[in-house]
Amino acid sequence: MKKFVVLLLVLTAYTAQAQSSLWRPQAWPVLKRYDQQHLTRIALPLGGIGTGTVSLGGRGQLQDWEIMNRPAKGYSTVLMGNTAPFFAIHVLEAKKTKALLGPLETHEYQHMEGRPVDHHGLPRFANSGFETAYPFGQVSLSDATMPVSVRIKGFNPLIPTDADASGLPIAVLTYEVTNTGSEPITVSVCGSMHNFIGRDGSRNNKSWKGELEPQGAKQNRNQFRQENGLTGIYMYSDGVDKADPAWGTVALTTAEPQGVSYRTSSVTNAWENALLDFWDDFSDDGKLTEKTTPADEDPMASLAVQKKIGPNQTQAFTFFLTWHFPNRFGWSKERVGNYYTTQYQDAWAVADRTIPLLPKLEQKTLQFVNALMQSSYPDEVKEAALFNTSTLRSQTVFRTEDGRIFGWEGVMDDVGSCQGSCTHVWNYEQATPFLFGNLAKTMRDVEFNYAMDDTGLMSFRVGLPLKKGFGGGVAAADGQMGTIMKFYRDWQLSGDTDFLRKNWPQVKQALAFAWIPGGWDADRDGIMEGAQHNTMDVEYFGPNPQMQLWYLGALKAASAMAMAMNDRSFAQTCDQIFQKGSAWTDANLFNGDYYEQQVISPAGHLIAKGTFSGFNKVEQNDPAYQLAKGCLVDQLVGQFMAHVCGLGYLVNPDHIKTTLKSILKYNYRASMTDHFNNMRSYAIGDEASLLMASWPKGRPKVPFPYFSEVMTGFEYTAAIGMLYENQTESGLLCIRNIRNRFDGSKRNPFDEAECGHHYARAMVSWATTLALSGFHYSGVSQTMQFNNQEGTYFWSNGYAWGTCTKTRQAGKLQIALTVLHGQLPLKTLEIDGKRIAARNLKEGESVTGTVSVQ
Numbered sequence: 011m012k013k014f015v016v017l018l019l020v021l022t023a024y025t026a027q028a029q030s031s032l033w034r035p036q037a038w039p040v041l042k043r044y045d046q047q048h049l050t051r052i053a054l055p056l057g058g059i060g061t062g063t064v065s066l067g068g069r070g071q072l073q074d075w076e077i078m079n080r081p082a083k084g085y086s087t088v089l090m091g092n093t094a095p096f097f098a099i100h101v102l103e104a105k106k107t108k109a110l111l112g113p114l115e116t117h118e119y120q121h122m123e124g125r126p127v128d129h130h131g132l133p134r135f136a137n138s139g140f141e142t143a144y145p146f147g148q149v150s151l152s153d154a155t156m157p158v159s160v161r162i163k164g165f166n167p168l169i170p171t172d173a174d175a176s177g178l179p180i181a182v183l184t185y186e187v188t189n190t191g192s193e194p195i196t197v198s199v200c201g202s203m204h205n206f207i208g209r210d211g212s213r214n215n216k217s218w219k220g221e222l223e224p225q226g227a228k229q230n231r232n233q234f235r236q237e238n239g240l241t242g243i244y245m246y247s248d249g250v251d252k253a254d255p256a257w258g259t260v261a262l263t264t265a266e267p268q269g270v271s272y273r274t275s276s277v278t279n280a281w282e283n284a285l286l287d288f289w290d291d292f293s294d295d296g297k298l299t300e301k302t303t304p305a306d307e308d309p310m311a312s313l314a315v316q317k318k319i320g321p322n323q324t325q326a327f328t329f330f331l332t333w334h335f336p337n338r339f340g341w342s343k344e345r346v347g348n349y350y351t352t353q354y355q356d357a358w359a360v361a362d363r364t365i366p367l368l369p370k371l372e373q374k375t376l377q378f379v380n381a382l383m384q385s386s387y388p389d390e391v392k393e394a395a396l397f398n399t400s401t402l403r404s405q406t407v408f409r410t411e412d413g414r415i416f417g418w419e420g421v422m423d424d425v426g427s428c429q430g431s432c433t434h435v436w437n438y439e440q441a442t443p444f445l446f447g448n449l450a451k452t453m454r455d456v457e458f459n460y461a462m463d464d465t466g467l468m469s470f471r472v473g474l475p476l477k478k479g480f481g482g483g484v485a486a487a488d489g490q491m492g493t494i495m496k497f498y499r500d501w502q503l504s505g506d507t508d509f510l511r512k513n514w515p516q517v518k519q520a521l522a523f524a525w526i527p528g529g530w531d532a533d534r535d536g537i538m539e540g541a542q543h544n545t546m547d548v549e550y551f552g553p554n555p556q557m558q559l560w561y562l563g564a565l566k567a568a569s570a571m572a573m574a575m576n577d578r579s580f581a582q583t584c585d586q587i588f589q590k591g592s593a594w595t596d597a598n599l600f601n602g603d604y605y606e607q608q609v610i611s612p613a614g615h616l617i618a619k620g621t622f623s624g625f626n627k628v629e630q631n632d633p634a635y636q637l638a639k640g641c642l643v644d645q646l647v648g649q650f651m652a653h654v655c656g657l658g659y660l661v662n663p664d665h666i667k668t669t670l671k672s673i674l675k676y677n678y679r680a681s682m683t684d685h686f687n688n689m690r691s692y693a694i695g696d697e698a699s700l701l702m703a704s705w706p707k708g709r710p711k712v713p714f715p716y717f718s719e720v721m722t723g724f725e726y727t728a729a730i731g732m733l734y735e736n737q738t739e740s741g742l743l744c745i746r747n748i749r750n751r752f753d754g755s756k757r758n759p760f761d762e763a764e765c766g767h768h769y770a771r772a773m774v775s776w777a778t779t780l781a782l783s784g785f786h787y788s789g790v791s792q793t794m795q796f797n798n799q800e801g802t803y804f805w806s807n808g809y810a811w812g813t814c815t816k817t818r819q820a821g822k823l824q825i826a827l828t829v830l831h832g833q834l835p836l837k838t839l840e841i842d843g844k845r846i847a848a849r850n851l852k853e854g855e856s857v858t859g860t861v862s863v864q
Contacts, residue, residue, distance in 0.1 A: 034326050035163050035184050036376060039383045041143035041392055044068060048754035050115060052140050054147040055760060056166050056181035056331075059173055059402050059446070060409030061350045064181055064331065066164040068140040068754060069112030070149040071128065072096070077179070078210035079255040079338040079348070081405040081421035083767060086128050087206035089223050092285050093310070094128040095203035097162075097185065097329075100296035102196035104157050107293040110185060110199070112138025112151060123219070135160070143379050144168075144397050144760065157191040158319075167371035168399065170378055170445040170806050171832050175371055176402075177409065179350050179357075180364055181331040189319040198296030199327035200314035201262055202288060205230040208250035208257060209308065211424060226256055227308035232274035234300070235358065240365060241270050242330075243311040244358045253345075258335030259357040262313050264328060265365055269316040271298040275309040284310045332360040338408055340416070340474030341429030347411035377830055381813055386801025387782055390746040393759075394726065394775040397752075399441050400760040404768035414452040415442070416474070420766025427766030430471025430481060433457065433489030434545035437560075438647070438723050439773035440654060440780070443500055447808025450500050451509060457493045458516040466523030467620040468493065470543070484623045485523065487530050487542035487550075487557045491564035492651065494521055498567035499655045503807050505789020505835060507574065514575045521568045521584070524561065528618035531561065534583075536591020541612060541622040546714040548635035549622055551612045555605030556637070558595050559648025562588055562660040566652065574790070596662045603706070604672040605645050605665075607637040634712040640703040641676045644724045645669065646731050653734045654777055656786040656795070667735050673728050674740050676704040686718065692763065693720040698747040700725045722748050722762045723771025730774070733781035745778060779804065783814070784842070792835045792850075798823060798842035798863050810834040810851075816841065823863050828856040 044052060052068030055076075062077040072095050076082045086094035097110040109132035118127045135151040142148065149162040163184040169175045185199045207230050214222035229249030235242060242263025250257045264270060273291070276284035288310060291299055298314050317325045336351035354360045364371075382392055401407065405421045419428035419435045428435070431453060443450035461472035461481050469481025470489040497517055501510045510517075524530040530540045538557040542550040550557060565588040572581035599605045613631045646669060652660050659666065679685055681696045693699035699720040703713065725748055732741030752759045762772035779785070784797025787807040794814075796803065800823070802815040810832030817824040827839055829851040839846040839857060846859030 034328070035165075035182075035372060038146040038148060038163065038165075038376070039143045039380055040141040040148070041383060041389065041396065042141070042759065044140040044754040046112070046138055049112065049138060049140055050755055051758045052754045053758050053760065054142060054144065054164065055400050055403050056164050057403050058166055058177035058179060058350065059449070060177055060348060060407060060415065061179035061403070062333070062335070062405060063403055066147045066149070066162070066181075066183075068149065069138045070097075070110050070151060070162045073128075075206075076405050077260075077333045078258070078335050080210055080212060081424050081426065081767070082211045083423040085211040085224075085424070087209065087224070088204060089221060090128060091125045092129055092131045092282060093204060093279070095201070096129055096132065097183070097199060097201045098132070098292060099158070099160065099185070099187065100198040100200070100292055101157055102198070102296050103193070104195070106156060107289070108133045108135060108153070108156065110151060110160060110162060111135065112149070140754065142759070143383060144400055145375065146379065157189065157195055158197065159188045159190055161186040161188075165372070165375070166403070167368075167375050168378065169371070169374045169831070170811050171447065171809050172374075173446050173449050174353070175374070176446070177350055178364055179333045179360055182328070182368065183331065184326050184328040186324055186326050187319060188324040189321055192321050194318055194320050196296065196316060197319050197325065198292070198314050198316040200292055200298065200312055201329050202310060202312040203262065204306075204308040204310050205232055205245040205247070205260070206308055207245060207247040207260065208254060210256035212256070226250065230308050231304065232309050232311040234272050234274055238362055239265055239267070240362055241266065242361070243272060243274060243313055245311060246356075249307070253337060255335070255337045255339055257337060258333065260334075261330075261332045261357040261361050262311060263330045263332070263361045263365070264313060264315055265330075266315045266328070271314045271316070273298045273300055273310075273312045275301045275304040275306075275311070277301070278305040279310070288312055330361050330365055332357045332364070334360060338410075340410075341418075341426065342474045344475055346474055349409035349411055349413050352411050374831065378811065381811075381830055382804045384802060385804045385813065386799075387779060387803070388742055390742060390749050391778045391782060393749050394745050395779050397759055398762060398772050398775045399445065401768040401770060401773055402441060402446075406766075406768045406770055414456060415449045416456070417770050418766065419771075420764060420769035422766050428471075430469070430473070431456065433461070433468065433470045433493055434486040435771050437489060437492030437496065437651070438727060438771045440776040441773040443496070443503060444776055444780070444806050444808050447500065447504055450808065451504065451506075454493070454497050454500055454513070458497070458513050458520065462516060462520060465526070466519040468520055468523070483620055484543055485620050486544055487538065487621070488544045488560045488647075490520055490523065491557070491560040491648075494564040495560070495567045495651050495655055498571055498657075501571065502655065502788045502790055504809065505792065507790065510571060510574060514571065514577070517568065517571060518577070518580060521564055526618050528616035529621065530557070531587070534587050535594070536562075536565075536587045536589070537594055539610065540615070541617045543621060543623045546635075546716055548714050549633075550607065550636060551633045552608045552610035552636075553595075553599060554607035554637055555595070555599055555645035556642060556647060558591070558599065558605075559646060559660055560651075561648070562591055562595070563648040563652045563655070563657060565591070566657045566660065567655060570657070592661050596665055600662070600665045600669075601639070604641045604669040604676075606639045606641075609633065609636050609638050634710075635714045636710055637703065637714060638710045639707045640705045640709065640713065640717070641672055642703050643673055643677050643700050643728050644702075645673075647727050650727050650731045650734070650777070653731075654780060656788070666731075667737070670728065670732050670735055670737055670740070673700065674732070674744075676706050677701045678744075682720075689716060689719050691719070692722070693751060697751050699751075700728055700744055721764045721771070723764060723769065723774050726772065726774045726778070730777050730781045733778065738782075741781075789835060792837040793840060794827070794836060794838075794848075795840040796842075798861075807834075818863065821862060823861050825859045825861065826856055827851075827858075829853055
């Protein structure tokens with residue numbers, strides 16, 4: 011009840027400023043345009059954080075129906091064919107009916123019996139294009155045989171710091187139809203879909219043709235409703251088990267006050283007659299005729315709106331798809347539920363309560379996107395930062411009924427990939443803490459109070475349902491050290507010292523686990539040794555830069571937190587170990603070009619329980635899967651995180667700068683045409699990229715498994731490191747190359763894959779904005795920092811967001827810091843170390859000042 015009241019208060023605040031239930035989208039910004047040759051792979055997820063999504067394809071199709079608690083790439087709710095959900099348009103005077111879809115491509119023509127893609131038999135528009143600034147997607151359709159052009163606009167609210175407003179199970183679809191002729195016309199737009207409740211794609215029968223036919227719908231029913239200015243079809247089931255993950259409700263609605271017609275069923279779908287009967291009905295006059303008798307277990311529902319459009323005039327037809335599927339199961343196959351379904355009774359309630367709020371929700375989403383768009387960041391940075399936030403709304407992420415956020419590493423086509431909010435993967439991403447701070451804190455709570463056992467061992471994959479120490483029983487060296495740095499970051503961003511105080515014993519114990527007998531630094535000399543399981547899914551044996559810098563960063567973060575807790579003895583211990591380890595790293599691992607590994611055979615050495623996975627069997631005398639003298643793309647990840655946290659340098663700054671130049675020198679490939687790769691290919695042909703590793707001084711016989719691959723999360727980390735070191739052109743080159751690979755034709759711009767779609771690590775891309783602006787915020791000291799680069803820069807600390815504008819005039823910088831959303835505790839604004847007195851700011855307030863610059 012308490013959670014419901016809080017959400018109601020939040021939504022009431024939006025309602026107070028809502029304009030009308032008859033919502034019309036505003037003009038939307040465009041960051042990226044894709045022509046007709048770059049649409050095939052585009053799939054923009056429409057859905058909220060933890061709600062699942064359906065995607066808007068580049069040609070207007072609704073695809074990847076992932077609203078039923080599981081990944082479902084390519085799943086269209088039915089067997090491939092014409093009966094997948096779609097929208098159509100009818101022009102009465104022209105007697106023309108078409109699906110609201112762009113044209114097929116030649117590679118989509120062939121199939122064993124003429125069903126190569128969904129909607130293959132429906133008339134389509136001849137021309138299409140796609141424009142976007144996530145979460146806004148716009149499809150343009152035109153055809154010389156049609157007296158109209160159409161713009162399809164799809165979005166779901168995305169408002170940083172407001173996880174509830176960004177976690178709504180709704181897809182908003184508006185069809186803006188322009189009469190391109192000289193006479194008035196009568197236009198109808200209609201959405202049609204089978205009631206597929208119970209049929210999530212996980213249960214299939216194999217037909218005699220060898221195809222998998224989705225099963226699960228049983229006694230599904232469609233009900234026409236008109237309530238509170240809302241008209242539509244409510245879909246439910248009388249036969250699907252109410253404990254099934256695919257059980258729930260769906261609603262297809264509109265707020266149009268007139269011109270609405272509907273069908274809750276078609277005829278029985280033998281020989282595809284349901285679609286035929288619908289098409290004949292709709293093509294007759296653009297109005298639908300209700301059936302008196304329902305047909306099929308999954309009856310086909312249709313909802314149409316008809317309007318008059320004058321010459322050269324445009325009318326908008328808006329539809330809302332809402333859903334409610336409460337039975338999410340975790341990786342343990344036990345029910346954990348969905349947070350969003352605790353806020354609403356069913357899918358109709360989602361529509362009833364959300365649609366009146368859309369004007370304000372859209373306005374705030376636009377304010378966020380426009381603030382970022384109007385910033386001085388290069389376009390490739392805006393694209394990398396913004397488009398990858400879509401991962402937070404994919405099936406990679408879910409929120410359990412108590413509101414906590416969890417994540418797979420990514421998702422395969424129809425199953426999650428690598429369970430457990432994996433620490434060594436989720437260490438990288440920066441979107442959650444800097445955009446949704448309270449959600450990030452739930453992840454820290456899980457890591458330190460459930461993933462960690464009484465010995466300080468933090469399983470790098472946490473189990474569900476939650477209980478202390480429940481996981482795989484293996485600690486990742488980078489994963490565990492990284493969580494300490496993340497805790498420091500989230501404490502600083504929130505200023506919540508009570509949160510630190512409550513968790514300090516656990517944070518302290520997590521670091522001390524490195525010092526146990528047979529552990530990573532049992533002798534406390536500041537050097538990571540032992541068996542170091544890590545994000546390469548192997549163990550490193552012997553000191554190496556990747557683990558070493560995570561460790562140094564954890565020591566530095568722990569020292570600062572210890573001082574805040576008045577634990578001076580522990581702070582001193584951390585400082586002493588850090589100083590020894592930092593000096594040793596520069597003296598022993600830096601080879602003049604970059605940092606390398608010293609391989610130490612584990613034979614004869616004590617290896618602490620929980621530090622060796624056993625996943626990769628190795629010869630202890632000559633361990634395989636090592637980095638050795640290689641140049642690793644990710645060797646400075648700990649330093650990257652230290653910059654994000656504002657912890658300063660962990661090793662010699664000159665060595666950091668040299669190493670980043672060496673990564674570009676040795677790992678950069680302008681083309682992959684002649685590159686050999688025995689594993690997975692994420693860059694192919696003439697694409698440019700940064701390799702995972704190179705060996706200018708000779709490669710081991712069997713390196714770590716992914717050495718020859720290219721993965722965007724690691725590329726971003728290196729590129730952002732370059733940005734922090736003012737190697738700006740090099741960093742931007744690497745970022746530009748990544749985004750060029752996701753061009754809509756070869757890959758989906760909203761899906762940077764690694765081990766699965768929508769891979770969490772790629773959300774490290776948000777830190778591109780931090781590096782270029784110099785943004786850092788401490789809620790503890792109530793200080794905000796930026797560099798002295800002229801321009802306007804969007805910022806967010808996870809609890810408030812806004813812009814900082816720096817204008818150069820006569821040797822001075824004029825500064826204007828504005829809060830666009832939330833409240834910002836602030837005492838001091840620093841520009842390149844020069845201070846401006848500030849004050850606490852509320853939404854819409856600013857603070858100004860001037861600093862001298864050279």
